Amino acid sequence: MDTKDRQIIRALQRDGRMTNQDLAEAVNLSPSPCLRRVRNLEAKGVIQGYSAEVDPAAYGLAITVFVRIKLERHNEEDVQKFEKRVRLIDEVLECHVMTGAMDYQLRVLVPDLEAYENFIRNRIHPIGGIASIDTSFVYGTVKRTAVFPLSR
Protein backbone atom coordinates (compact mmCIF):
# COMPACT_ATOMS: atom_id res chain seq x y z
CA MET A 1 0.00 0.00 0.00
CA ASP A 2 2.03 2.91 -1.30
CA THR A 3 1.09 6.28 -2.73
CA LYS A 4 0.25 4.80 -6.14
CA ASP A 5 -2.15 2.32 -4.58
CA ARG A 6 -3.88 5.13 -2.72
CA GLN A 7 -4.12 7.17 -5.92
CA ILE A 8 -5.67 4.19 -7.68
CA ILE A 9 -8.17 3.68 -4.86
CA ARG A 10 -9.26 7.30 -4.82
CA ALA A 11 -9.63 7.35 -8.59
CA LEU A 12 -11.81 4.23 -8.48
CA GLN A 13 -13.86 5.71 -5.65
CA ARG A 14 -14.55 8.75 -7.83
CA ASP A 15 -15.41 6.59 -10.84
CA GLY A 16 -15.72 2.87 -10.30
CA ARG A 17 -16.36 2.19 -13.97
CA MET A 18 -13.18 3.86 -15.15
CA THR A 19 -11.32 1.80 -17.74
CA ASN A 20 -7.91 0.48 -16.83
CA GLN A 21 -6.41 2.64 -19.55
CA ASP A 22 -7.85 5.86 -18.16
CA LEU A 23 -6.94 4.80 -14.64
CA ALA A 24 -3.36 4.09 -15.69
CA GLU A 25 -3.16 7.50 -17.30
CA ALA A 26 -4.66 9.19 -14.23
CA VAL A 27 -2.04 7.73 -11.90
CA ASN A 28 0.88 7.92 -14.36
CA LEU A 29 1.37 4.23 -14.94
CA SER A 30 1.17 2.08 -18.00
CA PRO A 31 -1.86 -0.22 -18.24
CA SER A 32 -0.30 -3.52 -17.21
CA PRO A 33 1.32 -2.54 -13.89
CA CYS A 34 -1.80 -0.53 -13.16
CA LEU A 35 -4.06 -3.53 -13.71
CA ARG A 36 -1.71 -5.67 -11.62
CA ARG A 37 -2.09 -3.26 -8.73
CA VAL A 38 -5.86 -3.18 -9.04
CA ARG A 39 -6.09 -6.97 -9.11
CA ASN A 40 -3.79 -7.15 -6.14
CA LEU A 41 -5.90 -4.68 -4.16
CA GLU A 42 -8.98 -6.73 -5.02
CA ALA A 43 -7.31 -10.01 -4.02
CA LYS A 44 -6.16 -8.59 -0.69
CA GLY A 45 -9.68 -7.37 0.01
CA VAL A 46 -8.69 -3.72 0.06
CA ILE A 47 -11.08 -3.13 -2.82
CA GLN A 48 -14.11 -5.14 -1.73
CA GLY A 49 -16.27 -4.49 -4.76
CA TYR A 50 -17.80 -1.90 -7.02
CA SER A 51 -21.24 -0.40 -6.71
CA ALA A 52 -23.65 2.02 -8.32
CA GLU A 53 -24.51 5.02 -6.14
CA VAL A 54 -28.26 5.46 -6.24
CA ASP A 55 -30.60 8.16 -4.96
CA PRO A 56 -32.76 6.27 -2.46
CA ALA A 57 -35.72 8.65 -2.80
CA ALA A 58 -35.82 8.27 -6.59
CA TYR A 59 -35.82 4.50 -6.10
CA GLY A 60 -38.80 4.79 -3.78
CA LEU A 61 -37.05 4.73 -0.41
CA ALA A 62 -37.71 8.26 0.77
CA ILE A 63 -36.87 7.71 4.42
CA THR A 64 -33.36 7.20 5.76
CA VAL A 65 -33.22 6.45 9.46
CA PHE A 66 -30.34 6.04 11.87
CA VAL A 67 -31.45 3.68 14.62
CA ARG A 68 -29.38 3.31 17.77
CA ILE A 69 -30.04 0.20 19.79
CA LYS A 70 -29.01 -0.90 23.26
CA LEU A 71 -29.24 -4.54 24.30
CA GLU A 72 -30.46 -5.71 27.70
CA ARG A 73 -27.68 -8.27 28.08
CA HIS A 74 -24.28 -8.53 26.47
CA ASN A 75 -23.54 -12.21 26.79
CA GLU A 76 -22.14 -13.99 23.74
CA GLU A 77 -25.43 -15.71 22.95
CA ASP A 78 -27.67 -12.64 22.90
CA VAL A 79 -25.12 -10.60 20.99
CA GLN A 80 -24.67 -13.29 18.35
CA LYS A 81 -28.39 -13.70 18.00
CA PHE A 82 -28.96 -10.00 17.53
CA GLU A 83 -26.20 -9.61 14.96
CA LYS A 84 -27.27 -12.68 13.02
CA ARG A 85 -30.85 -11.48 12.82
CA VAL A 86 -29.88 -7.94 11.87
CA ARG A 87 -27.74 -9.16 8.97
CA LEU A 88 -30.80 -10.82 7.47
CA ILE A 89 -32.95 -7.66 7.43
CA ASP A 90 -32.97 -6.13 3.95
CA GLU A 91 -33.91 -2.66 5.16
CA VAL A 92 -30.73 -2.51 7.26
CA LEU A 93 -27.94 -1.34 4.97
CA GLU A 94 -25.43 -0.80 7.76
CA CYS A 95 -25.00 -1.97 11.32
CA HIS A 96 -22.06 -0.87 13.44
CA VAL A 97 -21.00 -1.72 16.96
CA MET A 98 -20.48 1.59 18.72
CA THR A 99 -18.87 3.13 21.76
CA GLY A 100 -21.07 5.23 24.01
CA ALA A 101 -24.45 4.74 25.56
CA MET A 102 -25.92 2.68 22.71
CA ASP A 103 -24.49 -0.60 21.45
CA TYR A 104 -25.39 -0.49 17.77
CA GLN A 105 -26.17 2.02 15.08
CA LEU A 106 -28.17 0.91 12.05
CA ARG A 107 -28.72 2.74 8.79
CA VAL A 108 -32.21 1.84 7.60
CA LEU A 109 -34.00 2.62 4.33
CA VAL A 110 -37.79 2.51 4.05
CA PRO A 111 -40.38 3.96 1.64
CA ASP A 112 -42.40 5.84 4.27
CA LEU A 113 -43.13 6.32 7.96
CA GLU A 114 -45.60 3.49 8.02
CA ALA A 115 -42.96 1.13 6.70
CA TYR A 116 -40.62 2.31 9.44
CA GLU A 117 -43.21 1.58 12.09
CA ASN A 118 -43.65 -1.90 10.61
CA PHE A 119 -39.90 -2.35 10.44
CA ILE A 120 -39.51 -1.68 14.17
CA ARG A 121 -42.53 -3.74 15.09
CA ASN A 122 -41.97 -6.74 12.83
CA ARG A 123 -38.22 -6.86 12.29
CA ILE A 124 -36.51 -5.33 15.32
CA HIS A 125 -38.71 -5.97 18.36
CA PRO A 126 -39.19 -9.69 17.57
CA ILE A 127 -35.43 -10.18 17.97
CA GLY A 128 -35.89 -9.69 21.69
CA GLY A 129 -33.40 -8.65 24.36
CA ILE A 130 -33.51 -5.00 23.34
CA ALA A 131 -33.29 -2.46 26.17
CA SER A 132 -33.85 0.73 24.18
CA ILE A 133 -34.16 2.15 20.68
CA ASP A 134 -33.32 5.68 19.62
CA THR A 135 -34.49 6.85 16.20
CA SER A 136 -33.18 9.78 14.13
CA PHE A 137 -34.63 10.54 10.72
CA VAL A 138 -32.58 12.15 7.98
CA TYR A 139 -34.06 15.52 6.97
CA GLY A 140 -31.49 16.31 4.36
CA THR A 141 -27.99 15.43 3.26
CA VAL A 142 -25.30 18.09 3.31
CA LYS A 143 -22.49 15.91 2.00
CA ARG A 144 -22.04 12.38 0.77
CA THR A 145 -18.85 11.15 -0.87
CA ALA A 146 -17.18 7.80 -1.33
CA VAL A 147 -13.71 9.28 -1.73
CA PHE A 148 -11.36 8.84 1.21
CA PRO A 149 -9.11 11.66 2.40
CA LEU A 150 -5.55 11.08 1.34
CA SER A 151 -3.44 9.46 4.00
CA ARG A 152 0.25 10.39 4.36
Added chain:
Amino acid sequence: MDTKDRQIIRALQRDGRMTNQDLAEAVNLSPSPCLRRVRNLEAKGVIQGYSAEVDPAAYGLAITVFVRIKLERHNEEDVQKFEKRVRLIDEVLECHVMTGAMDYQLRVLVPDLEAYENFIRNRIHPIGGIASIDTSFVYGTVKRTAVFPLSR
Protein backbone atom coordinates in the same frame (compact mmCIF):
# COMPACT_ATOMS: atom_id res chain seq x y z
CA MET B 1 -39.19 3.62 -12.49
CA ASP B 2 -40.69 0.18 -12.90
CA THR B 3 -39.67 -3.28 -11.71
CA LYS B 4 -37.07 -3.65 -14.45
CA ASP B 5 -35.43 -0.37 -13.47
CA ARG B 6 -35.28 -1.53 -9.87
CA GLN B 7 -33.77 -4.85 -10.93
CA ILE B 8 -31.15 -2.99 -12.94
CA ILE B 9 -30.34 -0.74 -10.00
CA ARG B 10 -29.96 -3.60 -7.56
CA ALA B 11 -27.76 -5.52 -9.99
CA LEU B 12 -25.50 -2.50 -10.44
CA GLN B 13 -25.37 -1.98 -6.68
CA ARG B 14 -24.15 -5.54 -6.29
CA ASP B 15 -21.59 -5.14 -9.08
CA GLY B 16 -21.05 -1.68 -10.46
CA ARG B 17 -18.58 -2.88 -13.06
CA MET B 18 -20.96 -5.36 -14.60
CA THR B 19 -21.00 -5.18 -18.39
CA ASN B 20 -24.18 -4.15 -20.12
CA GLN B 21 -24.33 -7.59 -21.67
CA ASP B 22 -24.29 -9.40 -18.33
CA LEU B 23 -26.68 -6.87 -16.85
CA ALA B 24 -29.11 -7.38 -19.72
CA GLU B 25 -28.97 -11.13 -19.17
CA ALA B 26 -29.47 -10.73 -15.41
CA VAL B 27 -32.66 -8.72 -15.85
CA ASN B 28 -33.96 -10.62 -18.89
CA LEU B 29 -33.55 -7.89 -21.45
CA SER B 30 -31.53 -7.64 -24.58
CA PRO B 31 -28.50 -5.35 -24.46
CA SER B 32 -29.87 -2.33 -26.27
CA PRO B 33 -33.05 -1.65 -24.27
CA CYS B 34 -31.06 -2.44 -21.14
CA LEU B 35 -28.43 0.16 -21.99
CA ARG B 36 -31.18 2.66 -22.82
CA ARG B 37 -32.61 2.18 -19.33
CA VAL B 38 -29.24 2.55 -17.62
CA ARG B 39 -28.45 5.76 -19.53
CA ASN B 40 -31.87 7.06 -18.66
CA LEU B 41 -31.40 6.32 -14.96
CA GLU B 42 -28.03 8.08 -15.09
CA ALA B 43 -29.47 11.10 -16.92
CA LYS B 44 -32.31 11.45 -14.42
CA GLY B 45 -29.83 11.32 -11.54
CA VAL B 46 -31.24 8.12 -10.11
CA ILE B 47 -27.85 6.51 -10.64
CA GLN B 48 -25.50 9.21 -9.42
CA GLY B 49 -22.25 7.45 -10.11
CA TYR B 50 -20.19 4.32 -9.61
CA SER B 51 -17.63 3.73 -6.92
CA ALA B 52 -15.13 1.22 -5.59
CA GLU B 53 -15.93 -0.07 -2.11
CA VAL B 54 -12.73 0.07 -0.09
CA ASP B 55 -11.78 -1.22 3.35
CA PRO B 56 -10.89 1.99 5.22
CA ALA B 57 -8.55 0.23 7.66
CA ALA B 58 -6.52 -1.35 4.87
CA TYR B 59 -6.20 2.07 3.27
CA GLY B 60 -4.83 3.46 6.53
CA LEU B 61 -8.01 4.97 7.97
CA ALA B 62 -8.56 2.69 10.94
CA ILE B 63 -11.02 4.89 12.81
CA THR B 64 -14.61 5.49 11.75
CA VAL B 65 -16.45 8.00 13.88
CA PHE B 66 -20.04 9.15 13.94
CA VAL B 67 -20.11 12.70 15.21
CA ARG B 68 -23.37 14.34 16.20
CA ILE B 69 -23.35 18.09 16.35
CA LYS B 70 -25.79 20.66 17.70
CA LEU B 71 -25.56 24.30 16.71
CA GLU B 72 -26.05 27.21 19.08
CA ARG B 73 -28.23 29.16 16.66
CA HIS B 74 -30.28 28.06 13.69
CA ASN B 75 -30.52 31.22 11.66
CA GLU B 76 -29.93 30.95 7.91
CA GLU B 77 -26.48 32.50 8.11
CA ASP B 78 -25.00 30.21 10.76
CA VAL B 79 -26.54 27.11 9.20
CA GLN B 80 -25.22 27.95 5.73
CA LYS B 81 -21.78 28.69 7.14
CA PHE B 82 -21.63 25.40 9.00
CA GLU B 83 -22.77 23.35 6.02
CA LYS B 84 -20.44 25.11 3.62
CA ARG B 85 -17.45 24.53 5.88
CA VAL B 86 -18.34 20.89 6.55
CA ARG B 87 -18.55 20.12 2.82
CA LEU B 88 -14.94 21.22 2.44
CA ILE B 89 -13.56 18.85 5.09
CA ASP B 90 -12.03 15.77 3.44
CA GLU B 91 -12.36 13.61 6.56
CA VAL B 92 -16.14 14.07 6.51
CA LEU B 93 -17.57 11.49 4.13
CA GLU B 94 -21.18 12.10 5.11
CA CYS B 95 -23.14 14.85 6.79
CA HIS B 96 -26.87 14.57 7.38
CA VAL B 97 -29.41 16.92 8.90
CA MET B 98 -31.20 14.95 11.58
CA THR B 99 -34.34 14.96 13.68
CA GLY B 100 -33.88 14.66 17.42
CA ALA B 101 -31.69 16.39 19.96
CA MET B 102 -28.71 16.87 17.62
CA ASP B 103 -28.81 18.80 14.35
CA TYR B 104 -26.23 16.96 12.27
CA GLN B 105 -24.61 13.56 12.05
CA LEU B 106 -21.23 13.24 10.36
CA ARG B 107 -19.40 10.10 9.28
CA VAL B 108 -15.70 10.79 9.72
CA LEU B 109 -12.66 8.72 8.71
CA VAL B 110 -9.26 9.23 10.35
CA PRO B 111 -6.06 7.17 10.67
CA ASP B 112 -5.91 7.22 14.48
CA LEU B 113 -7.20 8.81 17.67
CA GLU B 114 -4.68 11.61 17.51
CA ALA B 115 -5.95 12.54 14.06
CA TYR B 116 -9.48 12.60 15.43
CA GLU B 117 -8.46 14.95 18.19
CA ASN B 118 -6.84 17.22 15.59
CA PHE B 119 -9.90 16.95 13.39
CA ILE B 120 -12.19 18.22 16.14
CA ARG B 121 -9.75 20.89 17.25
CA ASN B 122 -8.67 22.18 13.84
CA ARG B 123 -11.58 21.44 11.52
CA ILE B 124 -14.78 21.46 13.60
CA HIS B 125 -14.30 23.87 16.50
CA PRO B 126 -12.95 26.68 14.28
CA ILE B 127 -16.29 26.74 12.43
CA GLY B 128 -17.81 28.31 15.55
CA GLY B 129 -21.42 28.41 16.69
CA ILE B 130 -21.37 24.81 17.90
CA ALA B 131 -23.35 24.08 21.05
CA SER B 132 -22.35 20.47 21.57
CA ILE B 133 -20.56 17.51 20.00
CA ASP B 134 -21.28 13.86 20.65
CA THR B 135 -18.76 11.29 19.43
CA SER B 136 -19.30 7.57 18.84
CA PHE B 137 -16.47 5.40 17.56
CA VAL B 138 -17.11 2.32 15.45
CA TYR B 139 -15.86 -0.83 17.19
CA GLY B 140 -16.88 -3.21 14.50
CA THR B 141 -19.19 -3.56 11.55
CA VAL B 142 -21.92 -6.19 11.61
CA LYS B 143 -23.34 -5.42 8.19
CA ARG B 144 -22.58 -3.11 5.32
CA THR B 145 -24.28 -3.39 1.94
CA ALA B 146 -25.00 -1.05 -0.94
CA VAL B 147 -27.99 -3.03 -2.16
CA PHE B 148 -31.40 -1.51 -1.50
CA PRO B 149 -34.31 -3.64 -0.34
CA LEU B 150 -36.77 -4.21 -3.15
CA SER B 151 -39.65 -1.82 -3.15
CA ARG B 152 -43.13 -2.97 -4.24
Added chain:
DNA sequence: ACTGAAACTTTCATTTC
Protein backbone atom coordinates in the same frame (compact mmCIF):
# COMPACT_ATOMS: atom_id res chain seq x y z
C1' DA C 1 12.17 -9.66 -9.96
C1' DC C 2 9.39 -5.95 -10.99
C1' DT C 3 7.86 -2.56 -14.03
C1' DG C 4 6.67 -0.73 -18.60
C1' DA C 5 5.48 -1.32 -23.52
C1' DA C 6 3.36 -3.53 -27.42
C1' DA C 7 0.67 -6.82 -30.07
C1' DC C 8 -2.93 -9.84 -30.33
C1' DT C 9 -7.28 -11.83 -29.02
C1' DT C 10 -11.62 -11.36 -27.20
C1' DT C 11 -15.34 -8.94 -25.64
C1' DC C 12 -18.27 -4.97 -25.27
C1' DA C 13 -20.81 -0.70 -26.62
C1' DT C 14 -23.12 1.54 -30.18
C1' DT C 15 -25.96 2.32 -33.99
C1' DT C 16 -29.00 1.01 -37.49
C1' DC C 17 -32.68 -1.58 -38.93
Added chain:
DNA sequence: GAAATGAAAGTTTCAGT
Protein backbone atom coordinates in the same frame (compact mmCIF):
# COMPACT_ATOMS: atom_id res chain seq x y z
C1' DG D 1 -34.92 -6.80 -29.93
C1' DA D 2 -31.26 -8.40 -33.21
C1' DA D 3 -27.23 -7.89 -35.77
C1' DA D 4 -23.14 -5.65 -37.55
C1' DT D 5 -19.48 -2.61 -36.95
C1' DG D 6 -16.10 -0.14 -34.68
C1' DA D 7 -13.73 0.49 -30.51
C1' DA D 8 -11.67 -1.02 -26.26
C1' DA D 9 -10.19 -3.90 -22.78
C1' DG D 10 -7.67 -7.79 -21.17
C1' DT D 11 -4.03 -10.99 -21.69
C1' DT D 12 0.31 -12.39 -22.77
C1' DT D 13 4.83 -11.80 -24.06
C1' DC D 14 9.00 -9.38 -24.39
C1' DA D 15 12.36 -5.98 -23.08
C1' DG D 16 14.58 -3.03 -19.88
C1' DT D 17 15.76 -1.44 -15.38
